[in-house]
Amino acid sequence: MAGHLLWIAEPAPATTAQLPQDWVLTCTDPATAVQLKGSPSLVITDLAQSPLVDDIALHFAHSIRVLAVPDCQDEQLLPYLQHYHLFCLQPVPAESLPRLVDVATALAALGLGERCRNQLLACSHLPLIPPLVSQLQHLLLDPDVRIDKLAGLIEQDAVLSARLLQLANSAYMGFNQETYSVQMAISRLGLSLLYGVVLALSVSQGSDQNDGLAGVRLAGHCRQVGLWLSLDQTAMEQMMLAALFYQLGQALLQSADGEVSALTAAQAGAFMLTLWGFAAPVAKVLLAQQSLQQAAKQPAALGLYLARARQPLRVPEPALEKVLQKLGLRQHWPAA
Helix, strand or coil: CCEEEEEECCCCCCCCCCCCCCEEEEEECHHHHCCCCCCCCEEEECCCCCCCHHHHHHHCCCCEEEEEECCCCHHHHHHHCCCCCEEEECCCCCCHHHHHHHHHHHHHHCCCCHHHHHHHHHCCCCCCCCHHHHHHHHHHCCCCCCHHHHHHHHCCCHHHHHHHHHHHHCHHHCCCCCCCCHHHHHHHHCHHHHHHHHHHHHHCCCCCCCCCCHHHHHHHHHHHHHHHHCCCHHHHHHHHHHHHHHHHHHHHHHHCCCCCCCCCHHHHHHHHHHHCCCCHHHHHHHHHCCCHHHHCCCHHHHHHHHHHHCCCCCCCCHHHHHHHHHHCCHHHCCCC
């Protein structure tokens, strides 16, 4: 899929970066950049201390915007969250470029309309991924990583540890015994689900009285529906992650400045999943579950659709009634 990477620096960078054959790389200085027309797929700049840093972001409001900074600690990034999607170290590591190109390619592959894509890219105040979550992702790349090492990292954040235990002990998760430790929570959730759950828990600002996180309830309903549908482990994990990010998508739309009238919570959640490097199937689950007709073609999407349809629990609409009868699930909804 063709793309354009615009690299802005002062002076203009000289690079031999290798990109896919169908990608074009343009290197320029900031003064020239703000005169350019069009919306490149990716815009990278290392002008964090420049007065032009916000101007560049606003000029390329419909591009994925990446800011290179000397230190990726939270306090260094907070001033730029309003206008930039992703951050990397300065100078830009060579290995960062393929990863960023993959993100842009995956976003294009979501098949969102131009208006929807532009509104998503123009959204401000995206959640910040804490450094601890990035460290967790790095550990999970090792197929032989030990659970106690993962638990030790998570336990460095007392709030995150408490939320993870809260999730594991939620009635909606259906575990037969109480979870007393982070290590036990990891064992029960599984490594495939761990990174997404920790990421969602870390960046979520929403909570309710019972769970401490609004998405936990929906994820729990997904688990129950998944059991009714006899979903396999992969589909169950995709569905529960999609549920957590559906809630994050709602939070993004509620807090975003600017025009979001063309967007749904599912599109916003899929957008964040893609920016943060998740595999495409989870984002596809989110998008497919927006309609019963599309969801019926994909088990995990159908599970999420049904879980959402049960909040609040009410008599199903005729189209849903027909599907529930076919699946043998009608008894789980109120009678007419």
